[in-house]
Amino acid sequence: MYQWGLPIPGTRRTERIQENAAATQVALSADERADLDAIVRSIGVHGDRYNAQHMGYVNG
Numbered sequence: 001m002y003q004w005g006l007p008i009p010g011t012r013r014t015e016r017i018q019e020n021a022a023a024t025q026v027a028l029s030a031d032e033r034a035d036l037d038a039i040v041r042s043i044g045v046h047g048d049r050y051n052a053q054h055m056g057y058v059n060g
Contacts, residue, residue, distance in 0.1 A: 009020050
């Protein structure tokens with residue numbers, strides 16, 4: 001099962017927002033997704049994005 005990763009880019013320019021939004025139209029093959037998943041697993045990303053107090057706001 002493919003698990004989604006979603007980067008949140010920051011920008012100050014409208015052109016970059018449009019460029020970032022257009023990236024959602026890029027189609028990836030199953031092999032490309034598998035390669036990206038393997039890279040993410042090799043990095044070992046772990047931990048919560050927010051502390052307990054702020055998670056309360058998210059799960060609201």
